[in-house]
Amino acid sequence: MDFNQLLSNFLAPPVPFFFLGLIAVLLKSDIEIPQQISKFISLYLLMAIGFKGGVELHHSGFSTEVGLVLICAMAMAILTPLYAYWILRKRLDIPNAAALAAAFGSVSAVTFITASNILADADIAFGGEMVAAMALMESPSIVIGVWIYRKYHDHGANAQHLDLKELLREAFLNGSIVVLLGSLIIGLVSHEKGMQIMQPFTGGIFKGMLSFFLLDMGVVAGKRLGAIKQAGWFLVGFGILLPLFNAAIGIGISYMLGLNQGNAFMFTVLCASASYIAVPAAMRIAIPEANPGIYVPVALAITFPFNIMAGLPLYYYIIELIHK
Amino acid sequence: MDFNQLLSNFLAPPVPFFFLGLIAVLLKSDIEIPQQISKFISLYLLMAIGFKGGVELHHSGFSTEVGLVLICAMAMAILTPLYAYWILRKRLDIPNAAALAAAFGSVSAVTFITASNILADADIAFGGEMVAAMALMESPSIVIGVWIYRKYHDHGANAQHLDLKELLREAFLNGSIVVLLGSLIIGLVSHEKGMQIMQPFTGGIFKGMLSFFLLDMGVVAGKRLGAIKQAGWFLVGFGILLPLFNAAIGIGISYMLGLNQGNAFMFTVLCASASYIAVPAAMRIAIPEANPGIYVPVALAITFPFNIMAGLPLYYYIIELIHK
Amino acid sequence: MDFNQLLSNFLAPPVPFFFLGLIAVLLKSDIEIPQQISKFISLYLLMAIGFKGGVELHHSGFSTEVGLVLICAMAMAILTPLYAYWILRKRLDIPNAAALAAAFGSVSAVTFITASNILADADIAFGGEMVAAMALMESPSIVIGVWIYRKYHDHGANAQHLDLKELLREAFLNGSIVVLLGSLIIGLVSHEKGMQIMQPFTGGIFKGMLSFFLLDMGVVAGKRLGAIKQAGWFLVGFGILLPLFNAAIGIGISYMLGLNQGNAFMFTVLCASASYIAVPAAMRIAIPEANPGIYVPVALAITFPFNIMAGLPLYYYIIELIHK
Amino acid sequence: MQNDIKRIEIITDYAFLSRLVKVIDGTGVSGYTILKDVAGKGLRGNKDGHGIAGGFKNCYIMVCCDEKEAKKVVEAVKPLITKYGGICIVSDAHWVIHN
Amino acid sequence: MQNDIKRIEIITDYAFLSRLVKVIDGTGVSGYTILKDVAGKGLRGNKDGHGIAGGFKNCYIMVCCDEKEAKKVVEAVKPLITKYGGICIVSDAHWVIHN
Amino acid sequence: MQNDIKRIEIITDYAFLSRLVKVIDGTGVSGYTILKDVAGKGLRGNKDGHGIAGGFKNCYIMVCCDEKEAKKVVEAVKPLITKYGGICIVSDAHWVIHN
Numbered sequence A, B, C: 001m002d003f004n005q006l007l008s009n010f011l012a013p014p015v016p017f018f019f020l021g022l023i024a025v026l027l028k029s030d031i032e033i034p035q036q037i038s039k040f041i042s043l044y045l046l047m048a049i050g051f052k053g054g055v056e057l058h059h060s061g062f063s064t065e066v067g068l069v070l071i072c073a074m075a076m077a078i079l080t081p082l083y084a085y086w087i088l089r090k091r092l093d094i095p096n097a098a099a100l101a102a103a104f105g106s107v108s109a110v111t112f113i114t115a116s117n118i119l120a121d122a123d124i125a126f127g128g129e130m131v132a133a134m135a136l137m138e139s140p141s142i143v144i145g146v147w148i149y150r151k152y153h154d155h156g157a158n159a160q161h162l163d164l165k166e167l168l169r170e171a172f173l174n175g176s177i178v179v180l181l182g183s184l185i186i187g188l189v190s191h192e193k194g195m196q197i198m199q200p201f202t203g204g205i206f207k208g209m210l211s212f213f214l215l216d217m218g219v220v221a222g223k224r225l226g227a228i229k230q231a232g233w234f235l236v237g238f239g240i241l242l243p244l245f246n247a248a249i250g251i252g253i254s255y256m257l258g259l260n261q262g263n264a265f266m267f268t269v270l271c272a273s274a275s276y277i278a279v280p281a282a283m284r285i286a287i288p289e290a291n292p293g294i295y296v297p298v299a300l301a302i303t304f305p306f307n308i309m310a311g312l313p314l315y316y317y318i319i320e321l322i323h324k
Numbered sequence D, E, F: 001m002q003n004d005i006k007r008i009e010i011i012t013d014y015a016f017l018s019r020l021v022k023v024i025d026g027t028g029v030s031g032y033t034i035l036k037d038v039a040g041k042g043l044r045g046n047k048d049g050h051g052i053a054g055g056f057k058n059c060y061i062m063v064c065c066d067e068k069e070a071k072k073v074v075e076a077v078k079p080l081i082t083k084y085g086g087i088c089i090v091s092d093a094h095w096v097i098h099n
């Protein structure tokens, strides 16, 4: 489909509901979505995308391409925080630079899911390995971020040591990853049979549930926007330019790996997205000196909206040109 | 369909679940539905009805009829509280009369949605403008109620003034209205494409979700019934007769506007229903002297059950006779 | 289907999600499902199974067989706690023995629902009377348990007397039973018409919602596993052997009543399952000396997993052999 | 501007909330505040506040009243707490505003 | 190690939370703690905390500060509480850690 | 009928609840009460209690114990609070019932 068609996708649910939530908050509406509901729907989304990914993976099977994709995904998750940190240090202190760098090394599941909708609308498939890649990319940057922080920011390392063990467990076994990977495995094992059982739940109402979640995301993003003003233009620019830079790398890697259009798009989205859930939760514990009022809003109120609004259509468009 | 068929509709979900909840409470069952779930489902219902209304509105388009309907809806929302207040003052003090009058000037989304189900069962369509009318009718009576209250009930007006601004914002930008109107606009813009995306969510599970919500409504209504005894027969009578009177006016207006059967029914339901969510929330702030233990139960435990039990079938029947 | 096919059912959702939750907890993942969501989904499941049961009951109608099934179900609910108590007293004190015995006289709705999925996968129908039987079996054992406790455990009986009245009301009118029976009646009355209205909600997304609930159950069971170690091997053995014994009786009764394969399976499952919701809630009030840390884990972390993992396939297999 | 009051706090299993409220209403105090989602640990083990399995959760009730009423409330809830478990503590506070 | 503070507790209808927070922010206290799901009973009847029907529920705000700030906070919230109902009580406590 | 106790209240980011509970369990106190949905504001900014975005929310822990245990608890939680933020305050109360 051409660029206009593509843009028209953003006038159809789920995306506009994000802006509905955003606008509601800017208009000072009292709209409130209970956090227990947010938790429910986010677990649902992870369950659904993981399960579908597993079924896909059963079909595509494990090839060397799959292996290469996972390795490159891992590499991006490890390298991104390093150069992101180097850039951020120009303006931020060590703890905040390390925490924000970690956020950009990780991924945003909702951005990934929104991207998968674009492909669905265009009848383009993508491999289940991309879901595995997402799971794989969620945590490594946490370790890198903490490592940088410990390296440059002198600290009672011993007192920390025990913490570290627990931190790793929390990083790699947080609820999101467990549900995502677990559902992927269940999908992998049960495939057709499972899919036919789960279809109305993981398929039918999926986009509606995503719309509801994006409404919620819009509300939260709106509440965090204020913090951006304090953050200043440097961080606004960073929140837009780094995703573009990472997307370029992602497109390049996809090209070299010869990924098909769907996989190339999803891989690029993974590289370009930043985490506002898993990483912040870990950073709050691992780098308490860092200010959540900085690293959450940049990922949630700048990078996320930029991606679903402008980034996704752009990445899609470029990749389509390449594959013509 | 004839009256018997129609009544038989009330033995099928969703309506009976309201009575299940009501009976459960009267039997002193410990049944409890978490308020976060109530909030989730009510937002879902507003999202669904708003979205469908928007798609409808795209099809019907904006005609002079649409304009006239919206104007009449607005007029009813403004006039109802005036004569309702005049009646209520015979027994209630100024604050309570003003607050209760405001409730009857506004509308009940769940009554509207239940009514839309009757039309769906009878394969009768109604225009999306009715949803717009509902949104339009939700808040004006709040302003009228407060205006009456300020007029007759001497008060530190200056101290109030700032409040007033905030109050208007809260009245016209409360979460329900924003989600309802926002979803309507999203439906209007995305129409077929959007509908096909949202159908399983906003359509498929809709009546089930409504059933669950009515179960919840029944429980709450049951808990509020006690307050009615205190309220006394005057308010019970008022909670039944005013809807009938407003329905008559609604039918008359529909006839003069030459609305089709579906629109006439929905317009009548809007006139006959009273608000137990938006208005009470605003009244608690604007007219603190009024007793929520009076104005909520009348709208929730008398008018609402009366409408879905007897009112809706009656209005439907009369309007069908007219259109034969 | 043969045993392998049957086992393969347990690799397909919903069952594996129970183990995902269990494993997540054992891996010390921070996975957390808000209790309000648990409450919502459990009410949903009761509403759905009750409604479907009512529709089924409308088709099958009330025969003498139905009457006999309900009588036998009642008998099992009354007798089980008696011999269960006799066994448990060998190791436990009176309050704990009475409370745990009561749990095994009652039933597990989720086990029942999981069993109904196996039949659905094998295209085997079962009568709505089995749902009525489930409702009927939920509470009697509470009365028996309290009666035993009062009989053997001397107590200020008068002070208790008032309590008792309230207790019975709580036992027979707890939220679960009211929603289950109420939905059954609504299904009975609205049958086809109702079913067609509710299908996407009570049918379509049912297995997905059940999967989500089992994930939750797995998490809770995992958290309760620790308590088992204290409970010791006697209780572990009891939690496995009593269900097997009851299943044998259930199969015997089904054979004598000449129940068809579906009904025989469901009746057996009712006999073999133990309550971890309704009964514990009542026991906490009626037998405060009993330790919830004992009677909940045995039913939830031993009997429930055993049944859905090994019990159900086994019961199914035996009953299929009988019916060949 | 300030007059002294007692601040009574009761924490026990959620299952007994309705009973507690009934006895407290019986003492005729002007009001009380309730929290329904309370976790914790005590002699009767861990209340992790899970929704399934008969709710391993507590309730919290706070009553502000004068010393005389306080005695009444304590006497009224004592049998429940001693039988069903939980705690009841009293501390001193001052009304600033009560309307 | 310890220095004395005042512990202010405010309970009122949830509808006024945003207004309360605004005036408390105005007093410049270092912080406060909020509970959003609070049930209870008072002169304005029963708040059973139901989600529908304009939320019959309360909010709870706790502020720890020194005596001077305490006076400010009390003066600031007084008009709201006296107009909208609820309670405001003050008790003594000690900072142990504040960071 | 009454014996004096200390009432310790700790409020900090929800992320540290499990750690806090662990150290408090270590002190061997007889019990504690936990609230999991706590909003608020402090030196580390606004906790509006939103579900997404790594939960900007707090936890609340209340421990009733005698003065000796109280010292232990305070010492135990001090490093966590000083490192991760939040507050810990102590006030006086009386056991009325503890069973």
Ligand SMILES: Nc1ncnc2c1ncn2[C@@H]1O[C@H](COP(=O)(O)O)[C@@H](O)[C@H]1O
Pocket: D011, D012, D013, D039, D040, D041, D042, D043, D044, D045, D046, D047, D058, D084, D085, D086, D087, F029, F030, F031, F032, F033, F034, F062, F063, F064, F065, F099
């Ligand atoms: N020492 C304590 N300090 C604070 N809360 C307590 C204490 N002891 C018990 N509780 C609360 O009371 C509930 C019931 O106590 P128990 O009956 O002893 O298990 C516990 O789950 C705690 O929430």
Ligand SMILES: Nc1ncnc2c1ncn2[C@@H]1O[C@H](COP(=O)(O)O)[C@@H](O)[C@H]1O
Pocket: D029, D030, D031, D032, D033, D034, D062, D063, D064, D065, D099, E011, E012, E013, E039, E040, E041, E042, E043, E044, E045, E046, E047, E058, E084, E085, E086, E087
């Ligand atoms: N004496 C009291 N003790 C504890 N809480 C109270 C008391 N009086 C009122 N409250 C709380 O304040 C809320 C509003 O009080 P009111 O405006 O008097 O209805 C009530 O719902 C209770 O939660």
Ligand SMILES: Nc1ncnc2c1ncn2[C@@H]1O[C@H](COP(=O)(O)O)[C@@H](O)[C@H]1O
Pocket: E029, E030, E031, E032, E033, E034, E062, E063, E064, E065, E099, F011, F012, F013, F039, F040, F041, F042, F043, F044, F045, F046, F047, F058, F084, F085, F086, F087
């Ligand atoms: N002065 C205070 N009074 C009451 N609660 C406070 C106070 N300061 C901090 N808190 C609570 O402790 C949490 C964390 O504090 P902080 O680490 O300073 O941001 C805040 O979100 C509040 O809930």
Ligand code: NA
Pocket: A080, A104, A105, A106, A107, A246, A270, A271, A272, A273, A274
């Ligand atoms: Na990334």
Ligand code: NA
Pocket: B080, B104, B105, B106, B107, B246, B270, B271, B272, B273, B274
């Ligand atoms: Na009206």
Ligand code: NA
Pocket: C080, C104, C105, C106, C107, C246, C270, C271, C272, C273, C274
């Ligand atoms: Na049983």
